[in-house]
Amino acid sequence: MRRSIATVSLSGSLPDKLTAIAAAGFDGVEIFDSDLVTGRMSPEEVRSRAADLGLSIDLYQPFRDFEAVPPPVLERNLRRAEHKFAVMQRLGATCMLVCSSVSPDSVDDDALAAEQLHTLAERAAQHGIRIAYEALAWGRHVNDYLHAWRIVRAADHPNLGLCLDSFHILARDTDPYAIETIPAEKIFFLQLADAPALPMDVLYWSRHYRCFPGQGDLDVAGLVGHVLRAGYDGPLSLEVFNDIFRQAAAMRTAQDAMRSLVALEEEVGQRLAPESRPASLAKAPPAVVPSGFAFAELAAPDTGPLGDLLTALGFARTGVHTSKPVELWEQNEARILLNTGSPESQDGPVLGAIGLESPDPAASVERAEALLAPVLPRTRAPEDVPLDAVAAPDGTELFFCRTGRPDHPSWTDDFRRDPGEAGTGEITHIDHVALAQPWHHFDEASLFYRSVLGLQPHESLELPDPYGLMRSRAVSTEDGRVRIALNVAYVGARDGAPDAAWQHVALASTDIVATVRRLQAAGAARLAIPDNYYDDLEARYDLGTERHRLLRELGLLYDRDEHGEFLHFYTATTGRVFFEVVQRLGGYRGYGAPNAPVRLAAQHAERDGRRRGTRSRPS
Numbered sequence: 309m310r311r312s313i314a315t316v317s318l319s320g321s322l323p324d325k326l327t328a329i330a331a332a333g334f335d336g337v338e339i340f341d342s343d344l345v346t347g348r349m350s351p352e353e354v355r356s357r358a359a360d361l362g363l364s365i366d367l368y369q370p371f372r373d374f375e376a377v378p379p380p381v382l383e384r385n386l387r388r389a390e391h392k393f394a395v396m397q398r399l400g401a402t403c404m405l406v407c408s409s410v411s412p413d414s415v416d417d418d419a420l421a422a423e424q425l426h427t428l429a430e431r432a433a434q435h436g437i438r439i440a441y442e443a444l445a446w447g448r449h450v451n452d453y454l455h456a457w458r459i460v461r462a463a464d465h466p467n468l469g470l471c472l473d474s475f476h477i478l479a480r481d482t483d484p485y486a487i488e489t490i491p492a493e494k495i496f497f498l499q500l501a502d503a504p505a506l507p508m509d510v511l512y513w514s515r516h517y518r519c520f521p522g523q524g525d526l527d528v529a530g531l532v533g534h535v536l537r538a539g540y541d542g543p544l545s546l547e548v549f550n551d552i553f554r555q556a557a558a559m560r561t562a563q564d565a566m567r568s569l570v571a572l573e574e575e576v577g578q579r580l581a582p583e584s585r586p587a588s589l590a591k592a593p594p595a596v597v598p599s600g601f602a603f604a605e606l607a608a609p610d611t612g613p614l615g616d617l618l619t620a621l622g623f624a625r626t627g628v629h630t631s632k633p634v635e636l637w638e639q640n641e642a643r644i645l646l647n648t649g650s651p652e653s654q655d656g657p658v659l660g661a662i663g664l665e666s667p668d669p670a671a672s673v674e675r676a677e678a679l680l681a682p683v684l685p686r687t688r689a690p691e692d693v694p695l696d697a698v699a700a701p702d703g704t705e706l707f708f709c710r711t712g713r714p715d716h717p718s719w720t721d722d723f724r725r726d727p728g729e730a731g732t733g734e735i736t737h738i739d740h741v742a743l744a745q746p747w748h749h750f751d752e753a754s755l756f757y758r759s760v761l762g763l764q765p766h767e768s769l770e771l772p773d774p775y776g777l778m779r780s781r782a783v784s785t786e787d788g789r790v791r792i793a794l795n796v797a798y799v800g801a802r803d804g805a806p807d808a809a810w811q812h813v814a815l816a817s818t819d820i821v822a823t824v825r826r827l828q829a830a831g832a833a834r835l836a837i838p839d840n841y842y843d844d845l846e847a848r849y850d851l852g853t854e855r856h857r858l859l860r861e862l863g864l865l866y867d868r869d870e871h872g873e874f875l876h877f878y879t880a881t882t883g884r885v886f887f888e889v890v891q892r893l894g895g896y897r898g899y900g901a902p903n904a905p906v907r908l909a910a911q912h913a914e915r916d917g918r919r920r921g922t923r924s925r926p927s
C-alpha cells in the first residue's frame with residue numbers, strides 16, 4: 309500500500325521534514341497548512357522539492373470551521389476556500405481535508421451542513437480538487453464518523469467524501485465495524501494514529517499524546533482491517549500530534565514512523581482473511597522470539613572493582629577473548645562480559661551490549677532489517693565466530709547468539725578458556741536487564757522491542773523519584789525468559805549533575821539469603837534500605853515475625869502479585885551500572901516496581917554521599 313505521513317508529525321522546517329520523510333521511504337505526504345504558511349518555500353518550490361524526493365502530495369490540511377453557518381459566514385468561508393484551492397493548485401495537491409466545525413457560528417443542522425459542503429465540493433471540482441470531510445472527536449455538532457458519513461451521503465457530490473482518522477474514531481470508542489458499510493469510493497483518505505489510554509479531555513489527548521500505531525493502546529490494526537474490507541485502496545497515512553516527536557530529530561522520528569507502518573501492515577495482514585487482504589500489504593519475515601539471555605556486556609575502564617563484585621556474587625572468570633580486551637565471567641547460565649576496550653566507559657562501567665539467545669540468528673537479523681533496525685557492522689577478527697548485532701534505540705547493542713549448540717558456532721568459542729570452572733553458586737541466569745532510555749525515544753523503544761524481537765509490552769508505570777518521575781515499561785517474552793525493563797528518568801540535571809540514567813543487570817538466585825550472606829562475607833557493598841521501609845512492609849503484609857526480621861536484617865526487599873512472591877536486593881552502583889539479585893517464588897511476574905521509589909531514593913542518597921566525600925553506610 310502507499311505510505312504517507314503528515315508533516316505535522318515531525319519536527320523542523322518543511323524542507324527538513326520532506327527530506328526526512330523521503331529518507332525513511334514514504335511515498336507521499338500530507339502538507340499541514342501551518343507548515344506551508346510559516347515557511348519560506350513557495351508552493352511551487354514545495355511541489356518541486358517533493359517531486360525531486362519522489363514524494364506525492366496526497367493531502368492538504370486542515371481547512372477548518374466551514375459548514376452549517378449563516379449565509380454571510382458561508383461567503384467568507386468560500387472566499388477562504390478559494391484562496392486555499394489556488395495554493396493547492398500551485399502545490400499540485402488535489403485533496404483537501406475539511407474537519408468538522410468547532411465554531412460557535414455553526415448550527416446543528418445536517419441538511420444545512422450537507423448543502424454547504426455540496427457547494428464547497430462544486431467549487432473544488434472546478435479546480436480538480438476533492439474534499440475529504442473528517443469528524444473531529446471534539447467537533448461542535450459532528451464528532452462521529454457515521455454522522456459525517458450521513459452528511460456526505462446527503463450532500464451527494466462526487467468531489468465530496470470522507471477522511472477517516474483512527475484517533476477520532478477509536479478515542480470516542482465508536483464502533484469501527486460500520487466502516488464496512490461505507491462505499492469505498494466515498495472514503496477519500498485514511499489517517500492513522502495511536503494513543504496511550506489516558507483519561508483526559510479528548511482534544512488535549514489528541515493534540516499532545518498521539519503516537520505511531522503500535523506505541524499506544526488503540527486497536528489501529530483492527531480499524532485498518534475494516535477500512536480495507538470496505539475496499540479502500542488509498543494511502544495509509546500517519547498523522548501524529550505529539551509534544552515529544554515535535555522536539556525529536558525528524559530523521560529518526562520518520563524512521564520510527566515507517567517501522568510502525570511496516571509492523572502495522574503485518575498485523576493487519578495477519579488479521580484479515582486472505583480474500584480481503586491486499587497483495588500490497590507489507591510482509592516481513594516473522595519475528596524470531598529470543599529464548600533467553602546469552603550474556604550482558606559491561607564496558608569498564610578496568611576489570612578490578614567489577615571483577616571483585618562478580619567474585620563476591622559467586623561468578624568466576626572463565627575466559628578471555630582471543631582478539632579483544634574482553635573477559636568472560638560465568639555462574640551457571642549467567643554470563644557477564646567485561647570489556648575494557650570501549651571508549652564509552654570513561655566515567656565508569658556502562659551496560660553496552662546484551663546477547664540474546666536466538667533459535668535462528670540469521671533469521672533474527674533478517675527480521676531486524678525488515679523493520680529498519682540498524683544492523684551493526686561486524687567488528688571481528690577473521691577467525692572469530694560470526695555474531696550479528698543490531699542497535700536498540702538507546703544505543704545498546706543486541707547480539708543474536710546461539711550458545712553452546714551443536715547446530716551453530718558459539719560466540720563462547722572466541723574465548724581462550726581459563727583453567728578454573730564457572731561459578732556454581734545460587735545464581736542461575738540473568739532474570740532481566742533494565743535499560744535507561746533517552747526521554748524522547750521511549751515510545752520508539754517499546755515499538756522496537758515489540759516489532760523487531762516479538763516481545764510483549766507491559767503496562768507503563770510512573771514511579772516517584774526524589775527529583776522527578778521515572779517512567780517504566782517492561783517488555784518480555786511470553787515465557788518470561790527474556791525480560792527488559794525500559795526506564796526513562798525525567799530526573800532533572802540537579803546542580804549540573806547528569807541524569808540518573810542507571811542501568812542494571814538482574815540476576816536470578818535460587819537462594820537469595822545465601823547470596824546475601826556470600827556478599828556480606830566478601831564485604832561487598834549493597835544499597836542500604838531504610839528501616840522505615842521495613843516498618844511499612846510490616847504494615848502492608850503479615851509475613852510472620854521471623855520472616856519480617858530476616859528481611860530487615862538482610863536488607864531484602866519484598867513484593868508479591870497474584871502469582872507469587874519476589875525477594876530482591878541491589879548492589880552499590882559503579883559508574884552507571886549496578887546489579888540486582890532477585891528470587892521469584894511461585895510464578896511472580898513483576899519486577900518489584902512498588903519498591904523502585906525506595907531504591908531510587910537510596911541511590912540518590914548514596915550518590916550524594918559519594919559527592920560529599922562521605923560513603924553511605926553499606927548494609
Ligand SMILES: O=C(O)c1ccc(O)c(O)c1
Pocket residue numbers: 369370405407442444473499514515547
Ligand atoms: O487537532 C486538530 O485540529 C486536527 C486537525 C486535523 C486533523 O486531521 C486532525 O485529526 C486533528
Ligand SMILES: [Mg+2]
Pocket residue numbers: 442473499547
Ligand atoms: Mg486527522
